[in-house]
Every structure is written in structure tokens, then in C-alpha cells.
Amino acid sequence: MSTDPTIQSASVSAExxxxxxxxxxxxxxxTLHWLFLLMAAIIILLSFLMRSEGEKSVxxxxxxxxxxxxxxxxxxxGIDCPGCGMTRAFISISSAQFSRAWNFNPASFIxxxxxxxxxxxxxxxxxxxxxxxxxxxxxxxxxxxIGVVVILxxxxxxxxxxxxxx
Numbered sequence: 591m592s593t594d595p596t597i598q599s600a601s602v603s604a605e606x607x608x609x610x611x612x613x614x615x616x617x618x619x620x621t622l623h624w625l626f627l628l629m630a631a632i633i634i635l636l637s638f639l640m641r642s643e644g645e646k647s648v649x650x651x652x653x654x655x656x657x658x659x660x661x662x663x664x665x666x667x668g669i670d671c672p673g674c675g676m677t678r679a680f681i682s683i684s685s686a687q688f689s690r691a692w693n694f695n696p697a698s699f700i701x702x703x704x705x706x707x708x709x710x711x712x713x714x715x716x717x718x719x720x721x722x723x724x725x726x727x728x729x730x731x732x733x734x735x736i737g738v739v740v741i742l743x744x745x746x747x748x749x750x751x752x753x754x755x756x
Contacts, residue, residue, distance in 0.1 A: 611722060620719050623712045630708035637680035637702075648677055672746035676701060697745040704738050 639651040647656040663671035679698030682691035691698050715725045 611719075611724065616719055619725055620716060623715045623719070623725075626708055627712035627716065630705050630712070633680070633705050634684070634709070637677075637684040640677070640681050642678040642681045646678075648681070669750065670746070672697075672742040695745070697742050700741050701738055704734060707734075 641649045643649070643656075646659065649656055659665065661671055661674050663669055664674065673695070675694030676698055679691040679694035680702055682688070682694060683698065683702050718725050
């Protein structure tokens with residue numbers, strides 16, 4: 591056992607040890623958490639405010655004409671990308687049209703949940719940082735986005751293989 595008082599036990603939190611958070615670290619962490627919180631909130635809010643008609647048309651609130659198609663894979667190669675249908679699916683989920691969302695992109699339910707969870711997660715992290723506490727660090731914060739990408743990829747491969755098979 592070390593008797594050096596500067597060496598902290600892994601089980602002692604920053605608050606308990608009296609360790610001060612670096613102001614530059616806090617500022618950069620707060621900026622990132624606010625950015626992710628705002629992006630997630632805007633995505634969820636827009637999914638409630640936007641509307642989708644037919645198979646491809648998506649309308650912003652207050653606009654009478656549909657947004658243009660944005661999928662480069664569809665334009666260049668004639669195939670859907672892993673995220674194709676995600677906007678229309680989010681709009682459908684927010685409107686409680688779950689079977690319609692499933693038809694647009696089955697992976698949308700997991701992605702929607704992942705985006706929605708960002709709101710309380712980043713709010714909590716912002717609260718911790720403003721209370722001069724260390725943000726929580728968990729493997730889930732790194733594994734969840736990787737899991738979402740894997741699910742989107744598997745869903746895309748399944749979709750492409752069933753389209754080629756028919």
C-alpha cells in the first residue's frame with residue numbers, strides 16, 4: 591500500500607477526494623453534451639412536427655412542398671442505404687403508426703430509442719458537470735452507438751438480400 595496522499599483509490603470519486611475539475615475540460619465536456627442534447631431534442635421534436643405522405647414525401651412544418659430526396663446511395667447506385675426510410679419511420683413512430691414505421695425501416699425503433707435516450711443522458715451529464723462532479727463514464731456510452739451501427743448494417747444486408755432474392 592502506498593502512503594502517498596496524491597495517489598487516489600479508484601473507488602474514491604472526484605468529489606470525495608477534493609479533486610478539482612479542469613475548467614477547460616468542463617467547458618469542452620459541457621459543449622459536447624449540450625450539442626448532443628440539442629441534436630437529439632431537435633430530431634425528436636421534428637419527428638412530431640413533420641409529416642410524411644405516401645412512400646417518399648416528407649414535409650417540414652409550414653411548407654406545402656415536399657423535401658427533396660437526400661439519399662446519395664439511392665441517387666448514385668439505385669439502392670437504399672442503411673438509413674433509408676429513417677426520417678419517415680421517425681415521423682411514423684411519433685405519430686404512433688408503428689406498422690408504417692416498420693415498413694420504412696425496421697431498425698428505426700432501435701435508432702429512435704437510442705436518440706430519445708440521449709435527452710435524459712446528456713441532461714444528467716450536464717447537471718453533473720455544472721454541479722462540479724465528474725461526468726459518468728460507462729462502457730454503454732461507447733457500446734450503444736456501435737450496437738446501433740451493427741443493427742443498421744444487419745438490417746440493411748437483410749433488406750438488400752431479400753430484394754435481390756425476389
